[in-house]
Every structure is written in C-alpha cells, then in structure tokens.
Amino acid sequence: MSPNNPTTASNPNGLSQRPLPPDQISPKAVVLKVMQLKNVARRNWKLLVIFLAIGAGIGFIYDLMNKKPAVYSADILFNLGGGGGASGGLGELGALAGAFGIGQGTPDANIFVGDNFLIYAKSRPVLEKTLMKNDTINGKDTMLVNYYIRHSGIRDKEWEKSDTLRSFYFSRIKKPSEYTKLEQIAMSDICTRIATEMSVTQPERKSSFMELRCAMEDEMLAATFLTSHLETIEEDYRQKQTKKSREMYDLLKDRADSIARVMNRTDSRLAQYIDQNQQIVVAQGKVTETKLQRNSSFLSTLYYQALQSADNMRLSMIREAPLFTIIKGVYYPLYKDVPSTLGVQAGIALALVLAVIVIFLRETYRSVMQEK
Template structure:
C-alpha cells in the first residue's frame, strides 16, 4: 500500500527547478596614476578614489539587498514576451499557482499589477509583501560560497522553469544596476557639475572673443596717439585671458573627474547564468516506491504494535 501511495505521489508532485547565477564583483583599484591629481582635484571640491558609496555593499549587506522588497518587487513587475504576448512575472506566478481561485473566495481575484508601483493600493502592496516573504523563506537563496572571494551565488527554486530562470536573471540585473549607480553616484554628479560649468564658461569666453573683435572693428584705423580708443579692446582682451584661464582649469578638473568616475566603476562579470533546461529536483518512481514501501512498512509495524499493546491492556483489565 505504501509503495502504491509513493508511486502516486511521484506522479502528483511537480519537479522543482533550480535557476542559479554566479558572478564576481571586482572593486576598482585605488591610487595608481590618478594619485598625482588628487591634490589638484581637491581644490575643485572633487574627491578621487574614496567617495563611491561602496560601504553599503561591504560584508553581507549586498546579500541582504538581494532579499529586499524593492528589488524583488521590481523584478516581479518585469515584463516578458511569451508566445507573442506580454506578461509580467508576477502575473505569470499568480496564474501558475492558481492564486486567483483562492482569492475568489475573498472577492479580490480581480486585482491587477499593470499600473505603476507608486499607485498601488494597500491590497496590492500586501500581496507583494506576502510574495517577498514567501520567496525569502522557500525560494530564494543568496550566498557567498567562499568568504575570501567576491563571488556571489544566487539561486531560485520554483516549479515553473521559465519563471525561475527569468526571475533570477531579472533580480541579478536589477541589483547589479543599483550597485553600479550607487557606487558611481557621487563621481557622476561631479562630472555633470563640472560639465555644466565648462559649458557656461565657454559661452562667456566666446562672447568675450566676439567683444574683442567688435571693439577692434569700432576703431579700425585708430590714431595711435589717442590711447583712450584702445581701452575698450584691451578690456575685452583681459576678459578673454581671464576666461581662457578659468576654462582651462575647469576642463582639467573635468577630465580628472571623468578619470575618477572610471575608477569608481566596478567590474561585474557573470560566471554562470541559468540556461534552459534547468536542473530539477524530483522524486523518481523507483525511489518513490521504495520510500513509500519503507514508510508503509514502519507504519504497519507501529499500528500492529499499538494494537497489540491495546489488546494486552484490555486482556489485563478483564
């Protein structure tokens, strides 16, 4: 009987697919050729080699980032194209797990996740929170196989093979993009500020050059004995020299800031990514029969022992 039940269970139980992605985070080197510019850059208010915001990713913090609600939610709202139809990962998960049938009893089966997360209702946020909790407990596993290395392993288990693959790839992409943006945020802002200053000073410099030409054209054949006629042109030339000097320094600092941005940019190299068909965990028919038979055998012994003990107790009472 136990063997039959075990065989039936092997047919009923769906295989669980394992989507695994491993990658290495290589921090950018500090110092080197950029060190000689650090003093000059500091005069312009630029921090080189130390302001990347990487502290939040030290230790196991990046692992917790993978388990965070914002990253899982963003991944669930990712859209796929399957057989010519667009569908979000969360909608595919809901359909695969037949959640709307359960929600029908509570009259919430019409809930949709096609709108922006900023407009989600309390019910929508509650459903996503439940999914995040369930994923972190049963489906998602993020770890560092070797504490000495910067290799991170992301695993996701699910009965839907395509969902497991796409969710893993989407989660890794979202977290890594967030990592790069945070790591380079300050250096990128420095580049934008200096670029804006350079463009502004360049416009002023162009106007000053045009002013020199206009002042010269105003007195093309000036009397050399009348020095006052040269004053407007000389003033414009001073403006050109001053603006040229300022523009040169800003451009120099801009290039240093760009070097800093490149220095802060981390290298993220994917080692392995999930490829169909995924590895799957399932109970084979022979294994199920053996396990079912063993469980049935021990249950039979237990029942017989309890029955014998009960009959002995009843006979003693008589």
C-alpha cells in the same frame, strides 16, 4: 524403562530419544510452521489482495489531491570586483574638491561587502526594481511582475482565498511611491515569497565568488528572474558606488557650461566691438578692446580646464564602477526537482499491516471454532 516416563521415548529401532531443549527448534517444526503459513496464505490471499488494492487506491487519490508542482532550480556564479576608487579615486576627488572648497570626509561603510551584500541582494527595494522591468519572455515583451503572478503559483497558494488578488495585475511600471494600497499588499506578498525561493551564498569562504540561486515552479520564470535580478544588482551597485563621483562630475559639467555661456557672450561683445571700431585710433578704445580680448582668453583657459577636470572625473567614475564577471550563467534545461509522492507507498504499507491483523484474528477464530 517405564513407557510413561516423559523424559524418554522409543523409536522403531528400540533406541531412546531425548526431547529437544526448549530453546531449540527442530527442522520438522520449521517445516510444519512453513506449511501452516502456506495454508494460511492460500486461504486468505484474496483478502490480502483486496486490502492492498484499497490501500493503494486511497494513497493514489491522496497523491492526486495533494500533488505538488515540479520546481526548477537556476543558479549564477559570479565575481564581484570592487572599483579602484577606494584609494586613488578618492585622492583625485579630494584634489578636485579642493577647487570648490569641499573637504574630504571619511567614507561610509560599504553595503556591498561581506554579509551586507547577502542581505542587500534579497532586500525588497532591489527585488521591486527587478520585478518592475519589461523583459522578453517567449518572444513577448512582458512585465516581469505580471509574469511572476501568472506562473509562480502564488495565486493558488498565498492568494487562494482572495478573489481580488487572484485576478490582480499591475497596469504599468511604477515606482514604490506610486503604488495603490492593493498594489502594496500584492508586492509585499510577492517579495516575501521570492525571499524564500532565492538565496545568495558564498561557495567558498576563501573565494570572492558569489552564487545567486532561485527555485521556482516555471523554468522560464526562474531563468529570466535570476538574470534580470543580477542586472538590477549591478545597475544599483554602480549608481551607489559612483554616487560621489557622479555628483562631482555634474558639478564640473555645470561649471564648464556656465563658463562656456560667459565666454560666448564675451566673444560676441569683442567681435561686435571690433566691427564697430575698425578705424579707431583713440587709446581709450584700444584699452577696451584689450580688456575684452584678455577676458576672452582667460575664460577660454578656464573652460578648457573645466572640460579636462570633467574628463578626469569621468575616468574616475569608470575606475570606481564595480566589475561583475559571470563565471557560470544560466544553462537550459534547468534542474527539475519533482516532489516524491508517498501516498501510494504509505497506503500499501498501512493496508498490509491491517491485512495481517485481520488475517491473524480470522485464523485465531477459525482455530478456536475447530477445537470446539
């Protein structure tokens, strides 16, 4: 066999050895590659460490400049039970209304049913009623809207570029009709922000339970706002749900008061007439006395009937009033969600990629120079 034949080679034992196929790698080649990589790492480890340190430092500075505050989540699970005035209560209203010539109409759509309630609970009028309340926070009587301005982060985000709004506070509790232009702008921004921080959901479609949840940057703010907002919803719900009954009750109360005034005047006239005519024997005088007694007795009957109707209406209002049952309230400590910082990780990853590229170019240049 010719020694110049490229397809064969002789080993020390005189045996021919075939070369490996192109798609296979010998263990010797693997070991050599590993030794080369080890040598490359030994020559360039300082460069790699410098790149990683620079990348981690840049990422750390980025995290500090873009650090996001922790968010505290609070939730309340409750059941909204409707009053009993939808059927029986309206029948009693109709019976009482008949005495005053008032007809019974078709009830309006209920805004507290289904998806209507989900929209209603986040609406601006209800949010304003909650914010315009005094609450005891950290032992101090504080307007909730001013506490929100101080601790929600709105001054550092939405109002960052407005010096006027950054120093703004509400002076006292007001109705929306009393707001100044600046107060209207501030309240609009606050309600818009709260609408993104709060949610009202129904955990199970087949259940009547509702869940009110909010996530804010201050633990006390999140818990206090959520509790106060549920109280506001209950109060507003109660007023709207019993509006007709309250109007009827006020009407019956006014009627009873007017009858009482007329009855008192009649009783006074009767007593005065009896005092002045104790010895009267004329029939005409007896007729007048009998007439006054009859009027007094009739007015007394009407008065007690009016009082009974008012009491019945008050019981009807109690039956119609909604029942809010809190299944799970707010418990401390609230769940704290700390936003993850990815600047250091991203800086290290980018630095590693750049270091590998630089080392590759450096080793390539070194290899070329050695060949020359």
